Amino acid sequence: MNILLILIGFCIPALILSWRLPEKLQFIPVVLVTIIFLFYKSPLSLLLLGLSCIINYHVLKYMPSVTAATLVVVLQMCFIFLFFKLDYAVCFNVSQSSILPLGLSYYSFRQIHYAIEAYKKQLPKHTFLDYVNYLFFLPTLLVGPINRFQTFIKDYNRRRWDNRLFSMGLERILYGLTKITFLGNYIITRKLNTFISSISDDYLWGSTYLKIVSFFANSYIQFSGYSDVAIGLSLLFGFKVMENFNYPFLATNIADFWKRWHISLSDWCKDYIFFPFLSITRNAKLSILISMITLGLWHEISIRYILWALLHALAINIWYKYENSFLQKKLDHIPLLKKGLGIFITIHFVMFSFVIVSENTLNESLEVFKTLLVLNI
Amino acid sequence: MHISNISEVFETLEHSKFQNHTFLQEKSKNISYKQLLNDVNKLCSYFQKNDLKPGDKIILSTTNDYYTALFFIAFLKYGIVTVFLDPEVQSERAKAIIKKSEVNGFVMDVALFTSRHIDSDNAALFHLKIHEERQKKGKLLNRLLKQKKTITPETKSTFPSILDTVTASHKPLIKIPPSHLAYIIFTSGTTAAPKGVRITHENLLTHLHTLTKAYHLDHEARILNILMLYHADGCIQGPLLTLFNQATWVRPFTFDVSNIESLFNAIYKYRVTHFITVPTVLSFMEKFKDSYEDSFQTEDFKCVISVASKLEEKLWYDFEAIFKTQIINVYGLTETVAGSLFCTINPPCKKGTIGLPIDCKAKIITENGVEAKANEEGVLWLKGNHIFKGYLNDEEATKAILQEGWLITGDIAVRDTKGFYKIVGRTKNTxxxxxxxxxxxxxxxxxxxxxxxxxxxxxxxxxxxxxxxxxxxxxxxxxxxxxxxxxxxxxxxxxxxxxxxxxxxxxxxxxxxxxxxxxxxxxxxxxxxxxxxxKTDTLNETHQHIIKASASEAFGVAIDKITMMDTSKSLEGWDSMGHLIFITSLEQQFGIQFSTSEMMTINSLKTTEAILSQKLKDV
Missing domain, CATH: 3.30.300.30 (ANL, C-terminal domain)
Structure with a gap:
């Protein structure tokens, strides 16, 4: 929350200047404030972002082979990402802590997206400054979404003062802050968790179930709240950034869930992992598996996230098998039951799968599952 | 309020509360009505000073859009007849137009005076050279240091520097009678014998009322018109229609296929309400629409107005479906100022037609010289106060096209049982x-x-x-x-x-x-x-059917609900698995294999068609 308030604080002068200056100069304050913010909070991240931005743009522009240039950029960004994710940065004394440089998860994936779009020849006409503007856009730098270059440039080129957009932005920030502070921090963390802790051991199943619900609800509220603030800030600057959540708890199946939860990351994995693997292997099951593992490892490189990803990949494959099954067709005649059942099963699968990553160790997760399955009572 | 004289347009404007309202919105500059009025009044004083008289004919030829609009408006106010001469026109035709017009003077870019040998050939006539000011480096610093503009002897006697030497006169101008000639536009004829269309003030004002009514314009309208100003649809439906409604004319750039993205962006960026354009531009927009489908979905935008040539029915339907907007189709000729028949939105007309005549009469005359019945073909004739007064110094051509006040358009049309007109051909070789x-x-x-x-x-x-x-x-x-x-x-x-x-x-x-x-x-x-x-570069309808059938099977959508305009966003079932089924189905049916990059690029049926077309050609 603290960093979010600092972020908002930094955005205010950039915002005023970006609307007051002549059109050609309007983006300079945004880039400058982003640089100052990173310099203040994470100079290492500023160095990484600055260097990768300059190198990648020029490699893609001047290297004769676009395939080779794309490979260079993708491998370089993967290397930087893994170098910090796998804690080599601490080993080699590049970084003092194992915490990832601020925003690296987002700007590395943005740059991979940019490189692959360049390979696909799908980038609009733009300059180096446009690329700088895209990467040094403070509102989405820290918490995403992994917004796309094409949409950013489109918004940049049609940008104008819009009262409606500005008020929507303010509303969205307020909405996000309310979600984080009131719903997340107060209701769930303080009230619900205190209530759960007060439940006697005689109701272990109930308290365990509530704990799982609380973890899922808090994750959703916190993350979507941060996204709301980022989207709201972008709106204040005149940018309509993509949505990152779309009522995921209403998903009627697991494939639907991944179209509603962390949309920018799941879309990224679909476009840049799933499709390339699919075109090479022509094997959808394998492509889903690889995409889900990437998605999992983006969060954390660990066995528990691999397990979590495997479970989701398995669930998606089962869903596709079941989609055209006899049972599904039978249920088509009772749409309300089909929808209700779908939502119930999906949300519970997702919540239970979160147990793998919410507990400190896999053993602890196992204990939770045992409780849920009434095996240790 | 019915304005019947051009002076009333300016009188209304002089007392208008919208003087600070923007008249012209360019990319980095706005011209307010106050500035426009000031410039017009100064120019009128300059004309008085130089003994120009109402009825004098002056050639106008400049590449600067604001200056074209400014002089045209000032000439109208003063009663001077504007003779439009496209600065791009080649010298032989320019020479013929100048000769035929028997003009009293020239307002042209400096370079055109030289290339068209005006100084030496017509030294006795009124000359005003336009010397466009270039933005000089350090202008901001000069402004900060309050340095005065330096006027060189070279630019002193040219426009716009001359504006600094005159003050807006309060000497009343003569009220221009409606029958007075307003402008001449050369449209047809041969290079050696060009035909000049003569339009009077009455023609013009009548038609400005009609256009305002057909498009539902008022002072809040923001008209995007980037058409050439030396054609009627550019100069009449741009600056003049804007002035008539005290609206805003949006012209941030001129059209070029390379700035099609800017055109999409302009709709939102400049809060455009009406977009006046030609079917060719609509066709390009339809072609390069990817990720710009939402361009017309703004709270301000009202309609697209298609002018100058036939709007194909398919393009009309596709454009409206893709961009979720509506098109007004206009039929008219330079001889009718701009329009005559309008396929309007409100009241709704039958799509694919040119709609109904507004403020004029229309009839169809068959080969036998009698009026056609419903659904019978014949030549379209038009009559109204907006019809031109004839070609300049060309009695024969005028007689051939004007008969008892009726204009013989030369276009073959039919009228359906509901009264809607449709153009089906042409008699003229145009x-x-x-x-x-x-x-x-x-x-x-x-x-x-x-x-x-x-x-x-x-x-x-x-x-x-x-x-x-x-x-x-x-x-x-x-x-x-x-x-x-x-x-x-x-x-x-x-x-x-x-x-x-x-x-x-x-x-x-x-x-x-x-x-x-x-x-x-x-x-x-x-x-x-x-x-x-x-040429065999386009896929036939059978191939399109295969694409749609594969999409229907892969995405679980009924084939009759799929159009070639559909994208991965518009087809609900187009998810990762559906994508694989779609691709492999096409590969099997066409015996080809898509590459990684192609698979990743396919995100709409049109893209699929384009990639498939290319692949089949390579095979």
Whole structure:
């Protein structure tokens, strides 16, 4: 929350200047404030972002082979990402802590997206400054979404003062802050968790179930709240950034869930992992598996996230098998039951799968599952 | 409020509360009504000082959009007849237009005075040279240091510097009678004998009322019009229609295919309410729509207005469906100021037609000279206060087109049982290429002056982007070879860009009738058969059907609900798995294999068609 308030604080002068200056100069304050913010909070991240931005743009522009240039950029960004994710940065004394440089998860994936779009020849006409503007856009730098270059440039080129957009932005920030502070921090963390802790051991199943619900609800509220603030800030600057959540708890199946939860990351994995693997292997099951593992490892490189990803990949494959099954067709005649059942099963699968990553160790997760399955009572 | 005299337009404006309202929105500059009025009044004083009189004819020719609009408006106020001369027009035609117009003066860019030899040939006439000020480096610093503008002797007597030497006069101007000539636009005729359309103040004002009514304009309208200002749809439906409504004319750039993205962005960026354009531009927008489908979904935007040439029904439906907006289709000629029949949105008209006449009468006359019944073909005749007064110094041509106040359009039309008119053909030998009329005889005349050519004919063939395009069929002299590029290089100084043939076909002979005249229809058949042999780059309907059927199967959507405009966003079932099924189904049916990059790029049925088309060609 603290960093979010600092972020908002930094955005205010950039915002005023970006609307007051002549059109050609309007983006300079945004880039400058982003640089100052990173310099203040994470100079290492500023160095990484600055260097990768300059190198990648020029490699893609001047290297004769676009395939080779794309490979260079993708491998370089993967290397930087893994170098910090796998804690080599601490080993080699590049970084003092194992915490990832601020925003690296987002700007590395943005740059991979940019490189692959360049390979696909799908980038609009733009300059180096446009690329700088895209990467040094403070509102989405820290918490995403992994917004796309094409949409950013489109918004940049049609940008104008819009009262409606500005008020929507303010509303969205307020909405996000309310979600984080009131719903997340107060209701769930303080009230619900205190209530759960007060439940006697005689109701272990109930308290365990509530704990799982609380973890899922808090994750959703916190993350979507941060996204709301980022989207709201972008709106204040005149940018309509993509949505990152779309009522995921209403998903009627697991494939639907991944179209509603962390949309920018799941879309990224679909476009840049799933499709390339699919075109090479022509094997959808394998492509889903690889995409889900990437998605999992983006969060954390660990066995528990691999397990979590495997479970989701398995669930998606089962869903596709079941989609055209006899049972599904039978249920088509009772749409309300089909929808209700779908939502119930999906949300519970997702919540239970979160147990793998919410507990400190896999053993602890196992204990939770045992409780849920009434095996240790 | 009904304005019947041009002076009332300015009187209303002088007392208007919208003086700070923007008249012209350019990319980095706005011109307010206050500034426009001030400039117009200063120019009128300058005209008085130089003894110009109402009724004088002045050639106007400049590449600066604001200056074109400013002079046209100032001339109207003062009563001077504007003779529009496109600055891009080639010198032979310019010379002929100047000669025919018998003008009293020139307002042109400095460079045009030299290239058209105006100084030496017409020294006694009124001359005003436009010397566009260039933005100088360090201008901001100069402003901060309050440095005065430096006026060189070279620019002192030119426009806009002369504005600094005059003050807006309070001497009353003569009230211009409605029958007074407002402007002349040269549209047709041959290079040597151009035809000038004479439009009076009455024609103009009547029509501005009609356009306002048909488009539902008021002072809040923001009209995006980037059409050429030396054509009626540019100058009348741009600055003048804007002024008439005290609205805003949005013109941040001129059209170029390379800035199609800017055009999409302009709708939202400049809060456009009405977009006046030609079908060719709509066709390009439809082609390059990817990720711009939401461009017209703004709270301000009202409608697209298609002018100047026939709007194909398919393009009309597709455009409205893709961009979720509505189009007003306008039919008119330079001889009718701009429009006559309108397929409006409110009240709704039948799509695919040119709608109904507004503020005028229309009738269809058959070959037998009688009025046609419903659904019977004939030539469209028009009558109304907006119809022009005849061609300049050309009685014969005027008589041929104006009969008892009726204008014979030369277009073949039908009227359905509900009264909606539809254009089905043309009697005149005119080509409408992207909204610009080209007269093939003019081009043939020039081509035949090439010593290597024995005979030739120019004609129009259908074109997906421009509606029609000009092509030439040529027979060279025996044992002489001529390249297309060589011919075009030969024609460039003689013709305007729009008159240069877009394709050249060489034949050993051209089919002729008994009288020895080249048979246009037979030549057209020869050209079409030669093109068929060369071009096979588009997929036929069967292929489109296969694409739709595969999409239907893969995404679980009924085939009749799928159109070629659908994308991964518009088709609900287009998810990762559906994508694989779709791709593999196409691969099996066409016996091809998509590459990684192609698989990743396919995100709409149109893209699929384009990639498939390319792959099948490679195979």
């Amino acid at each position: 080509i409408n290429a992207g909204g610009i009329n080209v007269y093939p005889e003019q081009v043939t005349e020039m081509i035949n002056t090439n010593p290597k050519i024995l005979e030739s004919i120019c004609l129009g063939i259908p074109d997906t982007n421009f509606g029609e395009k000009l092509v030439s069929a040529i027979v060279t002299k025996p044992n002489i070879t001529l390249e297309k590029t060589e011919l075009i290089a030969f024609l460039r100084p003689l013709l305007e860009q729009s008159q240069i043939p877009k394709d050249v076909f060489f034949f050993e002979t051209l089919p002729k009738g008994l009288s020895g005249k080249i048979q246009t229809n037979e030549v057209l058949k020869l050209i079409i058969s030669q093109r068929k042999n060369i």
